[in-house]
Amino acid sequence: MNDPKYNAVIADDHAIVRSGLKDALEKPGLIEPDGIRVLSEAGDGLSAIAEVRKHRPSLLLLDVAMPMAGGVEVLIETRRWSKETRVVVLTGISAVGLISDLVDAGVDGLFSKASDNTEFYTRLPGILRGQRHISEYFLNILEETPKPPVLTDRERQTLNMILSGRSNKEIAEGLGISVKTVDKHRTSLMQKLNVHSVPQLISRALKEGLIDPSKEL
Amino acid sequence: MNDPKYNAVIADDHAIVRSGLKDALEKPGLIEPDGIRVLSEAGDGLSAIAEVRKHRPSLLLLDVAMPMAGGVEVLIETRRWSKETRVVVLTGISAVGLISDLVDAGVDGLFSKASDNTEFYTRLPGILRGQRHISEYFLNILEETPKPPVLTDRERQTLNMILSGRSNKEIAEGLGISVKTVDKHRTSLMQKLNVHSVPQLISRALKEGLIDPSKEL
């Protein structure tokens, strides 16, 4: 085959997804006349960043749910180290918080893993040439679903510690503040998310994608 | 190409995974000399069962995390309607409970989405001819990780309702029993899982994969 005009790094924690994407990118004519050369693959966020720094590819195909570092972090690091790289995110998660974070962070392409991938194939050439495309599917979600409230730093920390099963007292010790203050953050969280108990809070946080994805439970 | 000896149905909620698997199966020589014909695809558990009943394929490639019906349910239904179908599960989840359920239910092949897929390719022909293969990766987990305790029906129901954010009173009304009995189930759950609060319970349940996967939060 001819020398491809574009090259790419693929980051996804599932080897099957990586090989499927690699085949599709490299096949001449499907997306680009000469195909897109896949320089390397990464199975977690940290190695994704490392590969981007090493290769400075024209395209980074990125999954959001990855060990070690989530999608937004990798996106920001890519912008820092390789400004010419177009970043396209493929995700199976459709939580509003996550999507709007990615869009706000300036992702170049955003597509759903679940929906038909012809949209991805047809739009990718334009993205490689400088356009930007957010899938219709996600645009609908962004319009229809009200944005989840903005949490402060302390509230986010408190939320993550609640989700990992810690009590008010343990959180207070962990953050070096009084139990009463933790109680206050908890109350603010519940008000903002419009819930009235811990189980509801957790259920809500998981659904809205408010969890720090890099931290495992 | 020649008429393939085997045919398959693919079930996964991600279109990208489906097309990647379809390409790999159909490519002559990679797995079978003449390839494996993919009869149809399914994006959720219910249509997976429907496609199996319609085609009675020699192979069902199955994901566990799907809307409408989880992996174990689809496996059981497949056995009921199409005994000759070999069922191979590909999963990104490595929770002990889920794995042992699948093995106990008699899955013919079990592979990880995350690890290298050469094991999957090399073992598939043997599975099609009647062998059984559980990935080394999962065998290790089954050996090293102690099995999570067996929950009774009521405990499982109670747990799922706790996870969806309902209070004791709401659970009592939902199940048509007294708050005190719900309290008892809760206490039994906590003892079995060795935790002492709702957040810990939820964190544990998510990690162990004790949740009914067909139910979304």
Place this chain on the structure above:
DNA sequence: TCAGGAATGGGGGATCGCCCCCATGGGCCG
């Protein structure tokens, strides 16, 4: 400069969860 938010902390009260006690009845298995 001044209002507003974030973060800190305390008082207090109502409710709920957590865990101990107790009892009854049904099913299953050696």
Place this chain on the structure above:
DNA sequence: CGGCCCATGGGGGCGATCCCCCATTCCTGA
């Protein structure tokens, strides 16, 4: 048939939570 477990339900205590009140400090933006 005598345990044993599951499911049911009640009493009661203690601590944790949820949510209201209040105050102070700091920082930022109009």
